[in-house]
Amino acid sequence: xxxxxxxxVTPGRRTQSAVSAAPGTPTQWHRVxxxxxxxxxxxxxxxxWTSAASHRPAxxxxxxxxxxxxxxxxxxxxxxRRTRSLARVDLCVLLTAATLTLCAWSMTHNGGDxxxxxxxxxxxxxxxxAVYGQPWPWLFTHGVAVTPTVSGGYDFTYGYPPLAPxxxxxxxxLGHAGTPATAMTTGALVVAAxxxxxxxxxxxxxxxxxxxxGFGLLPSYARLGYPAILALTLLVPVVVRWPRxxxxxxxxxxxxxxxxxLGAACAAQQLPWFLVPxxxxxxxxxxxxxxxxxxxxxxxxxxxxxxxxxxLLVDTYFIVHEPRTWLGGxxxxxxxxxxLHGQGLVGVSLYLTDGSDRIDWYGxxxxxxxxxxxxxxxxxxxxxxxxxxxxxxxxxxxATRSQDGYYLMMTPLWLxxxxxxxPAEFAGAWQPRPRLVRGxxxxxxxxxxxxxxxxPALASAVWAVxxxxxxxxxxxxxRQVSATAVSLLRLRVTNTDDSALTPHxxxxxxxxxxxxxxITRGPATLRAHATADYEVxxxxxxxTLPRPGVRVRLRAFTPTPxxxxxxxxxxxxxx
Numbered sequence: 001x002x003x004x005x006x007x008x009v010t011p012g013r014r015t016q017s018a019v020s021a022a023p024g025t026p027t028q029w030h031r032v033x034x035x036x037x038x039x040x041x042x043x044x045x046x047x048x049w050t051s052a053a054s055h056r057p058a059x060x061x062x063x064x065x066x067x068x069x070x071x072x073x074x075x076x077x078x079x080x081r082r083t084r085s086l087a088r089v090d091l092c093v094l095l096t097a098a099t100l101t102l103c104a105w106s107m108t109h110n111g112g113d114x115x116x117x118x119x120x121x122x123x124x125x126x127x128x129x130a131v132y133g134q135p136w137p138w139l140f141t142h143g144v145a146v147t148p149t150v151s152g153g154y155d156f157t158y159g160y161p162p163l164a165p166x167x168x169x170x171x172x173x174l175g176h177a178g179t180p181a182t183a184m185t186t187g188a189l190v191v192a193a194x195x196x197x198x199x200x201x202x203x204x205x206x207x208x209x210x211x212x213x214g215f216g217l218l219p220s221y222a223r224l225g226y227p228a229i230l231a232l233t234l235l236v237p238v239v240v241r242w243p244r245x246x247x248x249x250x251x252x253x254x255x256x257x258x259x260x261x262l263g264a265a266c267a268a269q270q271l272p273w274f275l276v277p278x279x280x281x282x283x284x285x286x287x288x289x290x291x292x293x294x295x296x297x298x299x300x301x302x303x304x305x306x307x308x309x310x311x312l313l314v315d316t317y318f319i320v321h322e323p324r325t326w327l328g329g330x331x332x333x334x335x336x337x338x339x340l341h342g343q344g345l346v347g348v349s350l351y352l353t354d355g356s357d358r359i360d361w362y363g364x365x366x367x368x369x370x371x372x373x374x375x376x377x378x379x380x381x382x383x384x385x386x387x388x389x390x391x392x393x394x395x396x397x398x399a400t401r402s403q404d405g406y407y408l409m410m411t412p413l414w415l416x417x418x419x420x421x422x423p424a425e426f427a428g429a430w431q432p433r434p435r436l437v438r439g440x441x442x443x444x445x446x447x448x449x450x451x452x453x454x455x456p457a458l459a460s461a462v463w464a465v466x467x468x469x470x471x472x473x474x475x476x477x478x479r480q481v482s483a484t485a486v487s488l489l490r491l492r493v494t495n496t497d498d499s500a501l502t503p504h505x506x507x508x509x510x511x512x513x514x515x516x517x518x519i520t521r522g523p524a525t526l527r528a529h530a531t532a533d534y535e536v537x538x539x540x541x542x543x544t545l546p547r548p549g550v551r552v553r554l555r556a557f558t559p560t561p562x563x564x565x566x567x568x569x570x571x572x573x574x575x
Contacts, residue, residue, distance in 0.1 A: 026086040030203040034077040034086060037206035038093050040214030041070050041100060048104045059103050066103070069096040083202065090205045094197050097213035098190050101222075105186045108223050113145045114160075115178025115185075115225020121158045121165035122172055122180065130322050131158055131165065132329030148513045149337045151559040152504035159332030163268040163314050164227040181225035189213070189222040192233035196416060199240045204419045211412045221409055227269040228409045234265035235272060239389055239416045242279060243286045243425040246299035251306075259303045263310030270333055271410065274392040277374050280304060282388050285381040288430035296430075333401075339513050339557055340564060344402025348465045355555075355564035356467030357497060359400065365460035366399035372453040378432060379449065385426035389413040398461045469565035470497035471526075471556050476533070484573050485542040489517070491534040493556070495526045501563065502526075503556040505536045509546045513555075515539040545573050 045063060052059035069092060076089045111119075116139045121131045135156035140146045147155040158165075164184065171180040193212035197205045212218055222229045238258045245255050262279070265272040280300060288296035312319070318326040328335070340346040340359060349356040373391045377384045384391065393407035433442075477490035495501050502525045505517045522534030546552065556565045 024082055026080070026083045027203065030083075030086060031077055033203065033210075034090055034093065034206045035074060037090075037097075037210040037214055038070055038073045038077060040210045041066070041093070041097055043214065044104065044216040045100055048100065048107055051107050052103070056107065059106055062099060062103055066096050066100050087202050087205070090197075090202075090209070093206055094194065094209045094213075097209050098193065101186065101190060101213050101219045104219060105182065105223055109179050109182045109186075111178025111182040111223065111225035113140065113147070114227060115181040116140075116144055117158050118160070118164050118168055118181035118184075118225055118227060119172070119178050121162075122168040125162075125165055126169055126172065130325060131162065131318065132322055133157060133325030146515070147336070148339045148506075148516065148557075149559075150339055150504070150557040150562050151337060152502075152516055152557070154515075155332070155336050155338065157329065157332065159329055159336065160227045160269055161267045161315065161330050162318050162326075163264060164230055166314070167230065178225045182223050185225050185227070185229040186219070186222040188230045188233040189218055192229075192236050192412070195233070196236050196240075196412065199237070200416070200419055207415055207419070208412070211415050217408060218412070221405065226405070226409065228271050228405075231265045231269040231272050232409060232412060234261045234268060235275070235410075235413060236416060238262045238265070238279070239413050239421070241420045241425075242388075242417070243282060243385065243421050243429075245283050245303060246287050246296075247290070249287075249291050249295045249299060251299070251302055255303070256306055259306035260310045262303075263307035264314065266307065267311045267314035270330070271406065274370065274395070275389065275410075275413075276307070278377055278388045278392055281374065281378050282381060282385055282426075282429075285378065285385075285429040285431065286426060289428040293430075337559060337562065338401055340400055341512060342396075342399070342402030343404045344397040344399065345461055345465065346400060346402055349467070349564055350566075353465075353469075355469035355566045356464060357470040357561065357563045358464050358467035359564055360562045361460045361464035361467075362398060362400045365457050365464060366395045368460055369398055369454070369457035370395035372457050375453050376450055379446070381429045381431055382423075382426045385429060386417060386421055386423050388421075389417040398457070467563075468496075469567075470501060470558070470563050471495060471503060471565035473554055473556060473565060473567045475554065475569055478571065481542055484545050486545060486571060487537065487542050488520075489536050489554075491522075491536065491554075492531065493522075493526060493534055494531040495528055497563070498528050499561065500525050500527050501558040502560070503558055503565075505534070505554065505556050507538075507543060507569065508553050508555055509550050545571050548572070 045066065049060055049063040052063060073089050073093050073096065077086065080086050080089060117136070120136050120139055124131050124134065137154075137156045140154075140156065149155060164181065168180045168184045171183050174180045174183055189212060193208060196208040196212065200208055218229065238261050242258075245251070245258060251259065262272070262276065266276065280303065283303060284296050284300045287299045290296075291299075315326065340350055340362070345365075346359075346362055349359060370392065373394060377388065377391060389410070393410060396402050396406040472494040474492045475489055476492050478486055479488035481487045491505070493503065505519070506514050507517065508514055517536040517538055520535045520537055523532050526532055552569045552571055553566050554569045557563070
């Protein structure tokens with residue numbers, strides 16, 4: 001009988017050991033996470049090695065050593081028997097990822113438009129010149145992208161808060177182009193990965209390596225010099241266990257430091273501005289559930305006060321020396337009138353229809369959705385609290401500039417919040433319940449409230465999508481300078497709108513916008529319900545025709561009101 005009982009119990013013990021390990025023994029999911037982080041380091045590594053092998057043999061050798069490290073870590077992740085040993089493997093994976101990130105930067109470090117603008121801003125700052133409101137068109141050569149506006153021009157000025165140029169100034173000795181800025185952002189990314197790795201619980205640390213450095217997405221943005229990477233680095237300590245900020249009514253040294261990091265992040269880039277209201281609302285709700293309204297308000301004011309003080313300290317020099325251009329510069333992404341671009345809802349007007357005479361409403365929909373999500377977050381903070389680092393970026397999906405980078409660059413914060421701010425942290429949070437949503441019909445009332453909050457944003461988005469192009473355009477003649485190049489288009493354009501429009505024309509062959517074509521004949525402003533003939537020329541004097549099968553679209557943007565009109569153009573290569 002005793003033998004039979006032993007045989008029945010033993011299989012159960014073996015089954016349990018596959019899921020939860022004995023004390024001191026790593027769990028299987030910890031091994032798998034370490035292995036996934038290790039495997040993620042293969043992404044893009046061969047490209048770096050290939051480009052380095054021909055003229056940077058030292059970098060190629062370092063990458064080859066990293067390959068050895070990846071293989072060895074893969075073996076160790078599966079065979080080590082102690083949690084401490086697996087933690088050391090996690091550290092080795094992190095160091096390997098950081099080495100590969102630096103190797104990739106050494107091969108590609110000139111950056112994009114953000115990098116050259118940040119570096120130039122740093123140079124102007126060192127020289128004692130104005131930073132904001134100064135156009136630097138000579139920077140946008142050799143393939144550096146420009147930002148077209150609906151007014152027919154381009155934005156050549158610096159449009160970010162000043163912390164990135166301030167931190168770039170010590171690195172100006174590294175070279176020209178955007179190299180100093182990309183060195184700053186790449187270094188910040190490595191610091192963010194190491195800091196997150198250290199702050200997360202041991203079993204989750206490899207997830208930080210994977211998200212920050214392993215997939216290759218964030219390192220590529222860092223090599224382009226995006227100031228948002230610096231903002232991300234400063235937000236990491238803020239988001240780690242953020243519902244505990246002000247616990248017991250005291251900030252303490254840690255709380256003050258995290259509030260300071262929040263202010264510094266807002267002084268680095270504009271994306272943290274959209275996260276701040278959600279964090280502050282969440283802190284207030286959690287602390288009010290713990291301490292009451294007055295004490296929670298005191299905690300909130302202290303956090304906001306420290307953050308605002310740090311933000312102002314970083315910006316003080318610019319507020320004093322160039323207040324008007326500084327204010328216009330940091331608000332530039334919201335006011336510049338950039339053309340539609342991105343992977344969000346604007347794709348309907350860009351690629352699925354021929355445009356819209358209501359593209360202003362994409363921006364309205366974005367702001368309304370952000371406000372609605374913040375209100376819903378406050379109403380349902382116990383349920384939505386863990387998603388505080390994700391909700392703000394949903395509003396960008398319906399914005400006029402809905403690039404995936406706006407939410408992609410902040411995805412490490414999703415991981416940090418998921419690990420350190422679980423639903424249990426919000427179980428006792430205060431939730432406002434107006435009189436109308438109380439009583440036995442509370443749930444239907446809350447559902448109706450949620451729908452009412454979202455309805456304006458939804459209506460604005462639908463209104464923007466269903467707009468019609470105000471200009472009817474037809475190509476009447478084409479002048480080709482060769483079998484594969486066009487030097488002039490003649491257009492017949494009809495304004496079907498009730499207001500006069502000032503069109504700016506361009507041809508596109510894919511996502512994004514090409515430079516505007518110059519109007520050599522035709523009225524600058526087309527009267528309401530009028531028809532006119534235009535001659536337009538490409539900005540470089542010739543437009544190279546794409547290969548057969550590529551969609552060519554003629555587009556016309558107008559600034560007041562903001563509209564987009566598009567039509568497909570058949571341009572074929574001769575012969």
